[in-house]
Amino acid sequence: MAGTGSLTDVSDESTAESTATHPTATLITVCIGMFMLMLDMTIVAAALADIQSSLDASLSGLQWVVDAYTLPVAALLLTAATLGDRLGRRRLYIAGMAIFTIASLGCALAGDIVTLNIVRAVQGVGAALLFGVSLPLVAAAFPDPMKRAKAIGLYGAVMASATAAGPLVGGALVTAIGWEWIFLINVPIGIVAVALAYRYVTESRSDSAAPPDWAGTGLLTLALLPGVLALIQGNEWGWSSARVIALGATSIAGLFAFVAWELHAAHPMLDLRLIVRPSFAANALAAFAGAGTLVAATNFLALYFINTLGHDPFQAGLRALPLTLSALVVAPPIAVLHDRLPARWSLPTSMAVVATGLWLCTGADASTTWTHYIAGSILGGAGLGAVTVIASQSALSFVEVERAGMATGAVNTARQIGIVVGVAGLGAVFSHAVATEAGAGLASLTVGTMTVAVPDEQAGMITEALSSGAGQRVIEFVPDQFSAAVPALSQLARGATAQGLDAVMATSSAIAAAATIAVFVLLRIRRR
Incomplete structure (x- = not known):
């Protein structure tokens, strides 16, 4: 095996x-x-x-x-x-x-x-x-x-x-x-x-x-790569385009083929009998959801700090410390106290803390500063630190000694897949929300009491740049004849990007909350 x-x-x-x-x-x-x-x-x-x-x-x-x-x-x-x-x-x-x-x-x-x-x-x-x-x-x-x-x-x-x-x-x-x-x-x-x-x-x-298990490795790649490509390119290619549909279908087929192979392979890379154990599935799901929400969302938060709020990369790194330090501080005592904290309570509670932290990061608008994210980052980081420790250690308690390596490897793999899918999926959410907000803002852009008619070509370039996370850097696309509109466009860029990040945080919070409920239920299902 x-x-x-x-x-x-x-x-x-x-x-x-x-x-x-x-x-x-x-x-x-x-x-x-x-x-x-x-x-x-x-x-x-x-x-x-x-x-x-x-x-x-x-x-x-x-x-x-x-x-x-x-x-x-x-x-x-x-x-x-x-x-x-x-x-x-x-x-x-x-x-x-x-x-x-x-x-x-x-x-x-x-x-x-x-x-x-x-x-x-x-x-x-x-x-x-x-x-x-x-x-x-x-x-x-x-x-x-x-x-x-x-x-x-x-x-x-x-x-x-x-x-x-x-x-x-x-x-x-x-x-x-x-x-x-x-x-x-x-x-x-x-x-x-x-x-x-x-x-x-x-x-x-x-x-x-x-x-x-080279066949299993290939089939897992086939299940992941087309799906991730579809999520990343969906906004650009169109969600109903033949390419996106074909990639999605290929990914689903790859997933079914991977499951079928692993169930019948003499030496599977992942013994799926582990996954069907509700208690083990709960740990893998928590690892997947924690990484796929909070960890993935931090990439968009860093982009927002730099391109929209104007902080340099070092300042952005300092502003990430509330999250990373809280995870670092919480993890060691959780590891020490793990045996005294029943996983059926500690794991869903930790996921709920992640969901709450992400929810506290919502509500951003054009006037939002980095301090808006401090409380949510501290809470989310603490929850993530706890989830990481509990999921890894609890996975071992649900399997036989000879499967210890398989168990930890499966949880780590779930965590990595969470990051892959989270970055791809949340990127689609971010782009769509920003494009929608920017399109509406450009259609009604005003300078003083005058409405500014932004040419379609420039409007498209500005919307595309904002959807890519360019933030305030979008001003470089403004022609000289529209220099009077720069302050209004700057405010629009800040508001549209904040709306995109808000959608990322809200989506992540909802997913983490759903995962909390699923983990809670799974840990209470008795194995027959």
């Missing part, structure tokens, strides 16, 4: 190719890699506005900057873990880090948005390999249960710290030396990590590892 490797019996597995064991060095090496990966997931939000300006990217292009990286992680995570079990986790770690590092350099050198997104996908492949083998490497290096628990605790703390630091580090780099450096910073760190892994990390593998 494929999986992410059981963490409970890894000390009994065969090891080879290394002359000595260096557990501390192994932990440091793995933590370096995970810090880079988690940093890369949140650091890019601070650079989206500058990438858009530098590479003349549309909103769909920016959505792919996030999803081109996350989609390979979601599709390959479980298979990467199985591959590490068979070929050697150290070997896969070095390969993944090399791919990630080279792709990071390629991202920095990309001259257009298409090239950037292609290389981001390659970077995501490297990230999937690293995600799949990192935790089993730590477990193999610390066979003593007490030492292993401490090592995994440090591993989790590093991941949380990197996630929290991402917007601030990214903002500082973009403001000081340019967006390319959010990728270039990975290169020297990656080289050091490869050297450390080659020198100090002991090889480990499983004698009983199942073969990789």
